Amino acid sequence: xxxxxxxxxxxxxxxxxxxxxxxxxxxxxxxxxxxxxxxxxxxxxxxxxxxxxxxxxxxxxxxxxxxxxxxxxxxxxxxxxxxxxxxxxxxxxxxxxxxxxxxxxxxxxxxxxxxxxxxxxxxxxxxxxxxxxxxxxxxxxxxxxxxxxxxxxxxxxxxxxxxxxxxxxxxxxxxxxxxxxxxxxxxxxxxxxxxxxxxxxxxxxxxxxxxxxxxxxxxxxxxxxxxxxxxxxxxxxxxxxxxxxxxxxxxxxxxxxxxxxxxxxxxxxxxxxxxxxxxxxxxxxxxxxxxxxxxxxxxxxxxxxxxxxxxxxxxxx
DNA sequence: CGCATTTGACCGGCGC
DNA sequence: GCGCCGGTCAAATGCG
Numbered sequence: 285x286x287x288x289x290x291x292x293x294x295x296x297x298x299x300x301x302x303x304x305x306x307x308x309x310x311x312x313x314x315x316x317x318x319x320x321x322x323x324x325x326x327x328x329x330x331x332x333x334x335x336x337x338x339x340x341x342x343x344x345x346x347x348x349x350x351x352x353x354x355x356x357x358x359x360x361x362x363x364x365x366x367x368x369x370x371x372x373x374x375x376x377x378x379x380x381x382x383x384x385x386x387x388x389x390x391x392x393x394x395x396x397x398x399x400x401x402x403x404x405x406x407x408x409x410x411x412x413x414x415x416x417x418x419x420x421x422x423x424x425x426x427x428x429x430x431x432x433x434x435x436x437x438x439x440x441x442x443x444x445x446x447x448x449x450x451x452x453x454x455x456x457x458x459x460x461x462x463x464x465x466x467x468x469x470x471x472x473x474x475x476x477x478x479x480x481x482x483x484x485x486x487x488x489x490x491x492x493x494x495x496x497x498x499x500x501x502x503x504x505x506x507x508x509x510x511x512x513x514x515x516x517x518x519x520x521x522x523x524x525x526x527x528x529x530x531x532x533x534x535x536x537x538x539x540x541x542x543x544x545x546x547x548x549x550x551x552x553x554x555x556x557x558x559x560x561x562x563x564x565x566x567x568x569x570x571x572x573x574x575x576x577x578x579x580x581x582x583x584x585x586x587x588x589x590x591x592x593x594x595x596x597x598x599x600x601x
Numbered sequence: 602c603g604c605a606t607t608t609g610a611c612c613g614g615c616g617c
Numbered sequence: 618g619c620g621c622c623g624g625t626c627a628a629a630t631g632c633g
Contacts, residue, residue, distance in 0.1 A: 454606055456625060469624070473605090482624090 436496040444468065444483050444493055450501065452481065463487035477502045 439446060445454075445468065452470035460467045465485035472479040479499040486492040 453604085455627090457607075458623065458625095461622070467623085480624095 433500070434496055434498045436494060438486070439493045439495060440491050441493045442491070444485060445470070446483075446493065446495065450474070450479075460484055460487070465490070472501060474501070474503045 445452070451473040453473045454468055454470050456469035457466050458469070463484070463486075465487060467482055467484035470481045470483065479497065479501050481498065482494075482496040484494050486494060
């Protein structure tokens with residue numbers, strides 16, 4: 285089931301379909317942007333609006349036809365925020381993140397033990413030691429839960445749980461308020477890797493799957509999905525893809541230093557890198573984000589006006 | 602038999 | 618304090 289589509293995606297990731305160059309994307313990003321922006325009533329469009337705001341529907345076809353690279357990001361969907369979201373016929377990826385960005389974080393590259401890795405594993409250890417808390421092994425009172433950086437992707441797909449090269453174990457499912465679709469909770473099955481992801485379907489557009497990744501993989505390479513021979517190791521092509529991703533990540537705007545919405549044309553398995561001075565697309569103009577302060581250095585702050593940061597923050601909560 | 606999924610219960614955070 | 622809600626646990630169940 286769905287193997288063709290999955291293989292299509294994997295073909296892309298492994299280079300069977302060559303990652304397109306940034307140069308090829310940029311004009312497309314620019315195009316359509318104004319038009320779509322004009323369509324948006326400057327209000328609570330939510331993260332979904334990002335897709336259209338950015339005109340990502342104009343991405344090269346190789347991307348657009350790849351089912352799992354579709355759409356934008358909205359970690360938490362509320363009906364009021366998504367009801368007007370026009371389903372883009374094409375696909376693209378957009379993500380938003382929260383929490384402290386981890387500079388040079390790269391979950392897809394061989395573990396070059398970034399500074400965060402230690403903290404993360406410590407946190408996971410703590411999580412594992414939660415047996416010292418209550419009878420259910422939950423966190424002690426007073427211990428405020430520390431959030432990992434999170435990256436959300438909207439994906440146009442028929443399958444809820446998209447194959448991304450890692451193995452995941454489902455550990456929960458909850459009904460989502462204001463949505464007929466449940467939210468599923470997954471954890472990376474790799475030992476010591478506490479990466480989690482949530483998968484839910486947009487109530488507004490059932491063809492859109494919202495995948496939110498939390499944390500970073502601590503293991504060097506994607507695990508071979510069962511029965512899938514496309515992944516055997518981080519191939520040079522995959523590395524290329526990642527390089528491509530680094531080049532093509534766009535920080536849209538930023539207000540709080542701990543929130544960096546990021547647009548990326550990379551697949552869901554490759555959370556965007558931490559913000560650094562990255563070229564940002566905004567209404568046809570370039571914008572940059574200071575990696576230290578997270579302050580966007582924009583020419584136009586229109587996006588900020590269109591999508592209130594507090595709304596976005598809520599959405600990431 | 603081992604692993605993944607399902608599902609109800611439980612907990613913490615938050616708003617009122 | 619109470620209730621709601623998101624997130625997690627873990628026993629039961631399913632599946633290859």
